[in-house]
Amino acid sequence: MARKLVEVKDVYKSFGDQPVLSGVSLDVTETQNLVIFGKSGTGKSVLLKCMVGLLTPDKGTIFINGIDVLNIPLKEMNELRKNIGFLFQGAALYDSMSVRENLAFPLIRNFNFTPKEVTQKVERALDMVSLSHAIDKMPSELSGGMRKRVGLARSIITEPMLMLYDEPTTGLDPITTKEISKLIRDLQQELKMTSIAVTHDLICAQIIADRVIVLNDGIILFEGDLDTLTSLDDPFLKNFFSPEYLEDNYG
Amino acid sequence: MTSDSTFEQIRKFFDIIGALSLFTHRFFMNVLKPPYEIKEVAKHMYELGVKTFPIVSVTGVIIGVVLTLQSLPIMIKFGAEAFLPYMVTLSVIRELGPVLTALIFAGRVSSGIGAELGSMRVTEQIDAMEVSAIDPFRFLVVTRVIATTMILPLLTVYVNFLAIGGGFFASYISMGTTYDLYMSQVIEVVKFGDIIPGIGKTVVFGFIVGITGSFLGYNADKGTEGVGKASTTSVVYSSLLILIFDMILVQVTLWLWPAS
Numbered sequence: 001m002a003r004k005l006v007e008v009k010d011v012y013k014s015f016g017d018q019p020v021l022s023g024v025s026l027d028v029t030e031t032q033n034l035v036i037f038g039k040s041g042t043g044k045s046v047l048l049k050c051m052v053g054l055l056t057p058d059k060g061t062i063f064i065n066g067i068d069v070l071n072i073p074l075k076e077m078n079e080l081r082k083n084i085g086f087l088f089q090g091a092a093l094y095d096s097m098s099v100r101e102n103l104a105f106p107l108i109r110n111f112n113f114t115p116k117e118v119t120q121k122v123e124r125a126l127d128m129v130s131l132s133h134a135i136d137k138m139p140s141e142l143s144g145g146m147r148k149r150v151g152l153a154r155s156i157i158t159e160p161m162l163m164l165y166d167e168p169t170t171g172l173d174p175i176t177t178k179e180i181s182k183l184i185r186d187l188q189q190e191l192k193m194t195s196i197a198v199t200h201d202l203i204c205a206q207i208i209a210d211r212v213i214v215l216n217d218g219i220i221l222f223e224g225d226l227d228t229l230t231s232l233d234d235p236f237l238k239n240f241f242s243p244e245y246l247e248d249n250y251g
Numbered sequence: 252m253t254s255d256s257t258f259e260q261i262r263k264f265f266d267i268i269g270a271l272s273l274f275t276h277r278f279f280m281n282v283l284k285p286p287y288e289i290k291e292v293a294k295h296m297y298e299l300g301v302k303t304f305p306i307v308s309v310t311g312v313i314i315g316v317v318l319t320l321q322s323l324p325i326m327i328k329f330g331a332e333a334f335l336p337y338m339v340t341l342s343v344i345r346e347l348g349p350v351l352t353a354l355i356f357a358g359r360v361s362s363g364i365g366a367e368l369g370s371m372r373v374t375e376q377i378d379a380m381e382v383s384a385i386d387p388f389r390f391l392v393v394t395r396v397i398a399t400t401m402i403l404p405l406l407t408v409y410v411n412f413l414a415i416g417g418g419f420f421a422s423y424i425s426m427g428t429t430y431d432l433y434m435s436q437v438i439e440v441v442k443f444g445d446i447i448p449g450i451g452k453t454v455v456f457g458f459i460v461g462i463t464g465s466f467l468g469y470n471a472d473k474g475t476e477g478v479g480k481a482s483t484t485s486v487v488y489s490s491l492l493i494l495i496f497d498m499i500l501v502q503v504t505l506w507l508w509p510a511s
Contacts, residue, residue, distance in 0.1 A: 052382050078384035092379035106383040
């Protein structure tokens with residue numbers, strides 16, 4: 001039986017008097033790709049940010065690789081973070097650095113690679129996302145899809161054991177959405193990573209998900225595979241796959 | 252209604268000052284911890300110096316010229332025009348040079364830092380750094396505050412020179428004062444007790460500019476509105492704090508080096 005890499009138990013989080021997560025529990029086993037599906041504003045991104053310590057839950061526990069992330073000192077948290085990749089919704093590339101510097105930054109700061117090794121790793125990561133030609137461009141010179149690819153390359157350059165994707169395809173056209181989703185799936189298979197992706201994008205979920213969780217108003221409504229989800233009779237869940245929803249999101 | 256909103260504004264001001272104090276405490280807890288980001292500090296110093304060089308150059312010359320032209324009729328009235336170089340030099344070195352350079356620097360740099368860090372906050376670049384196990388506070392804030400603290404005294408020395416030069420120029424045009432006479436009076440009047448406090452307080456002003464801009468940018472609200480707000484409030488708060496601290500430092504200076 002595969003080992004549990006991520007264990008989230010009974011997590012609550014509110015902002016002021018607005019509850020966002022109301023007792024969320026989930027597990028992810030090694031090399032599994034979990035997709036957390038749900039409408040915008042249902043706490044999906046908040047859950048991811050709680051996992052990496054960007055936000056602190058009001059209640060509950062989160063274990064990653066057996067480490068209680070809510071009760072460790074910052075130094076240990078940073079050691080753990082070196083093994084976690086995070087792709088932000090807007091890619092979060094450092095504006096003042098070129099693509100090369102963006103990718104080299106975590107390697108230079110956190111590891112003892114020689115300059116030659118850093119260059120090799122940067123070139124390899126860019127090659128994996130088919131953007132070798134953009135190595136000396138600035139983020140402002142990149143399109144939305146290219147920024148996502150560079151963000152993805154920066155996240156996987158340290159070959160993390162766990163990848164977290166925050167809305168990896170938001171704002172992209174359906175063709176680029178497909179390309180990015182396939183790229184995510186291929187990279188996961190190649191690097192044998194475990195991943196959690198939060199999205200409201202059906203195409204993305206279809207391509208990368210081994211397992212799906214549907215989150216709504218801070219609670220889990222469904223847990224299982226995508227085929228079961230699409231065949232359910234629940235009016236709320238069905239709404240996700242209604243022609244109106246698909247029309248609004250995919251044209 | 253008005254008193255409520257005034258009270259609310261005063262409360263907000265003190266809230267920000269309190270949070271800024273905690274932010275400053277965090278800076279001092281981090282500033283001496285290795286690794287030292289010397290390259291990053293040097294880069295910021297260079298950028299800030301280049302960014303403000305033209306505007307402080309113009310300011311420097313204008314301070315000297317305007318001060319001379321404004322004071323000349325009064326000095327003539329009292330038959331004291333011979334003391335004009337003394338007055339201009341002391342005014343520039345003790346007060347006008349440091350304070351005006353700091354205010355110009357605040358307008359140019361504090362807003363820039365506020366906008367830059369605010370934009371990084373809004374676009375999740377600061378979060379990305381944190382998730383990559385890199386301390387964004389040390390990398391972004393500490394380096395910028397050290398850079399502003401170090402560069403402002405250098406700019407002030409430069410502005411003082413230009414202001415004295417501007418004073419000579421105006422004096423030469425209006426009274427035909429020779430260079431040798433003007434400079435001999437400048438050298439005669441300037442004492443150690445005039446230079447050190449004047450330059451010394453710009454260290455504090457530089458720190459204020461850096462820490463205020465960084466604080467408001469680093470804690471910017473989400474959205475582009477937050478970036479704009481961080482940028483403009485940085486200028487307001489740093490200018491206000493510069494003037495408040497100037498008042499305090501003038502008292503300290505007079506206590507340490509009584510005016511001769």
